[in-house]
Amino acid sequence: MSDQKLTDWRKLAATLESEINKVIVGQEGPIRLITNAIFSRGHVLLEGDVGVGKTTLLKAFARAIGGGYQRIEGTIDLMPNDLIYHTYLGEDGKPHVSEGPILKSGEDLSIFFFNEINRARPQVHSLLLRIMAEKTLSAFNKEFYFPHLIVFADRNQVEREETFEIPSAARDRFMMEIPIIIPPEDQIMTDLIFDTKFHDGDKLIETVPSNLIQFDALNDLSHIIQSSIKASKSLEDYTLNLWKATKNPEEYNIKISGIDIQLLIISGASPRGISMMMKTARVNAWLNNRTSVLPEDIHAIFHETMAHRLVFNPVYELRRTEIARELSNEILNKVSAP
Amino acid sequence: MRKYLLISMLLILSPSIFAYEDPTKYKDIDPSFIQLIIKDPKQKVGYTVGDKILREIKFTVKKPYELVEESLPIEGYEKRYRGQKLGIVLQKKEFTKKIEEEEVQYKIKLIYQIFTKNVVAKPAAVTADYYRLINPNDPENILKYRIPSFTFAISPIATFGAVKIEDDMSPYRGPFYININNEKKFLKRAILGFVLILLIFGYIWGRFTWIPGQNKIFSTVYKSNKKASPTEKNIKIFISDLHSGFDTTINQSLFENNLDILFKKNKSFINIKQELHIFFDISRSIFFENSQSINYKKTHSWLKSFSLHCRMCERKLIVDPKDIVGKNPK
Incomplete structure (x- = not known):
């Protein structure tokens, strides 16, 4: 693909971003990150309070990307089979089997939205793990492929009753975990209260142009972006140090008040995690019209691609959100480049 | 008569006779x-x-x-x-x-x-x-x-x-006084004044100027790199030293997007804000973009001038706006 095509795609990405920004206000950061994830072909986990617009945001992206869109709600009694098929008695009085949300769109499934993922049981998580990692599913003596699939999931950290902690293996398969917070600007908050267009989410999403992006071209585009954006030796060294710092922060003189840094980390970022980070850094460079990755590209996505992968000592697990943010900031502050 | 005279003489001299044993x-x-x-x-x-x-x-x-x-x-x-x-x-x-x-x-x-x-x-x-x-x-x-x-x-x-x-007027001491209270008072005040002046000078030196052995990060960077030949390797070392100088100054890594921390730490650096952006531009070109269009001689000379300006800022001195080179040397 020529540079011109890369430029055209970049313009398309900018259009996608601006269209989403029109309907979801005050979330420029998360929107940029989700755009990045779409072009990096990575799964996204949204984390935030109830009613902050996580579902609306993901639905808006699903509409703009096109392709098959399916969703399921995480509940405590949800079983893996519910994702694959469901049975019912038809009008003819006979039992029928129809495809579940995963199979309904076939190979064209581009976005699978798992609402409140932490309410589902670990059995469901494990099925999802395979779909996310391998993009395949075995059912009805047949192998199904989902080459264009991206999983969007959300969870709220406030309610913990009847929820299951997402295991670290499952978290690691998400490219990013993006926190969604209520925008602090008074004007935006006032608009959200009084501007009636924000009151009906479905109607609002309809204003986003559908099929803005050709979903089945994204995989190839992602390969091209990854191969055309360069990373220098200095950047390799810098990234390596960042990775090491997630494993042994004390060696980089990283300190967090009230935390025994030597006890904090049980396991740092995985090789898959750090390669995902690099993938998103390349896309960030591409979105910013650069041909090489800079430390600033890494800074832009570091917390969102790294924080959810770190396995903390159980003593500190309850304060994960707060500690992870502080830790990633400290890592970026203490590791120098070049 | 002579006998009495002898006795009386002995009586007069007796204390000295007894004392001398x-x-x-x-x-x-x-x-x-x-x-x-x-x-x-x-x-x-x-x-x-x-x-x-x-x-x-x-x-x-x-x-x-x-x-x-x-x-x-x-x-x-x-x-x-x-x-x-x-x-x-x-x-x-x-x-x-x-x-x-x-x-x-x-x-x-x-x-x-x-x-x-x-x-x-x-x-x-x-x-x-x-x-x-x-x-x-x-x-x-x-x-x-x-x-x-x-x-x-x-x-x-x-x-x-x-x-x-x-004949005894030594130029090294004045006359002796019977009462020296006034002189003592004067001496106490003079010592107090001297100590006060020393403290004020110490404060001014520590706060606003450079004292040998203090705040010498960029001074060292300048000294160790000024005579190096303008090769790619030496320029990389020069830039790394400057980065490390900034990191030491703010006690964390300095990037173009957190320059405010440097300005908060030392306001003097605001005067060379333009040069700081150029510095990061040069650093990016050399370390991350592997740019081929770099004039090493001009870049080295620019870095020398930049490190001197950083040295002045470090000493909390004001860089003359005329001296600021606001253009990337490449």
């Missing part, structure tokens, strides 16, 4: 019965009229001998040498005695006062004393022990009429 009159005691420790003043010169000399004598006599306490110097007695008065008077005497099983310890404190002076330095001495000792079993046989003399020098003092003032 012939040392050869008694035999010396065996020194093994005596232990003597004398503490004399360390000052050996500079004595003049009115000065006091303290001698502390620890005198231990082993049994069977005992000290004849009447042989100790008498308060008010003026020292003599061969019958001549020396102008040194025993002003005070303190005497303690401690009797042990095998010996008797005496602690004798003698304070002499000088009543003589001279226009030139002259030697003087608290002359030797002879303490008498007896053995109670043989009271007729009196023995003696010599307490050595203390020699010192009496120095001249310029008193009115004693010397010519005009």
Whole structure:
């Protein structure tokens, strides 16, 4: 693909971003990150309070990307089979089997939205793990492929009753975990209260142009972006140090008040995690019209691609959100480049 | 008549006759019965009229001998040498005695006062004393022990009429005053003022200027790189040193997007904001973009000037806006 095509795609990405920004206000950061994830072909986990617009945001992206869109709600009694098929008695009085949300769109499934993922049981998580990692599913003596699939999931950290902690293996398969917070600007908050267009989410999403992006071209585009954006030796060294710092922060003189840094980390970022980070850094460079990755590209996505992968000592697990943010900031502050 | 005259002469001279005791009159005691420790003043010169000399004598006599306490110097007695008065008077005497099983310890404190002076330095001495000792079993046989003399020098003092003032006007000291309270007050104020000025200077130096050994990060960077040849390798080292200098200054990694931390730490860097952006531009080109279109000579010279500006900012000095090179040298 020529540079011109890369430029055209970049313009398309900018259009996608601006269209989403029109309907979801005050979330420029998360929107940029989700755009990045779409072009990096990575799964996204949204984390935030109830009613902050996580579902609306993901639905808006699903509409703009096109392709098959399916969703399921995480509940405590949800079983893996519910994702694959469901049975019912038809009008003819006979039992029928129809495809579940995963199979309904076939190979064209581009976005699978798992609402409140932490309410589902670990059995469901494990099925999802395979779909996310391998993009395949075995059912009805047949192998199904989902080459264009991206999983969007959300969870709220406030309610913990009847929820299951997402295991670290499952978290690691998400490219990013993006926190969604209520925008602090008074004007935006006032608009959200009084501007009636924000009151009906479905109607609002309809204003986003559908099929803005050709979903089945994204995989190839992602390969091209990854191969055309360069990373220098200095950047390799810098990234390596960042990775090491997630494993042994004390060696980089990283300190967090009230935390025994030597006890904090049980396991740092995985090789898959750090390669995902690099993938998103390349896309960030591409979105910013650069041909090489800079430390600033890494800074832009570091917390969102790294924080959810770190396995903390159980003593500190309850304060994960707060500690992870502080830790990633400290890592970026203490590791120098070049 | 001659007889009466002789008697009356003897009566007049008697105190001096009694005071002057012939040392050869008694035999010396065996020194093994005596232990003597004398503490004399360390000052050996500079004595003049009115000065006091303290001698502390620890005198231990082993049994069977005992000290004849009447042989100790008498308060008010003026020292003599061969019958001549020396102008040194025993002003005070303190005497303690401690009797042990095998010996008797005496602690004798003698304070002499000088009543003589001279226009030139002259030697003087608290002359030797002879303490008498007896053995109670043989009271007729009196023995003696010599307490050595203390020699010192009496120095001249310029008193009115004693010397010519005009010949004694040393440029190194002013006149002596009877009351020096005003001078003491002045001296205290002067010392206080001096200390205050020192503190103010110290504050100004520490706060606003550069002191050798302090805040020398960019000074070192400049010195260690200024003479390096403008090759890619050396320029990389130069830039790395500068980055490390900034990191040390703010105690964390400095990037273009957190320059505000540097400005907050040291406002002087705001003056070279434009150059800082160019620096990051150069750093990116060299380290991350592997740009081929870099003029190493110009870049090296720009980095030298930039590091000098950083050195000035580090010293909280203001960089002349005319000196700021606001253009990327590539």
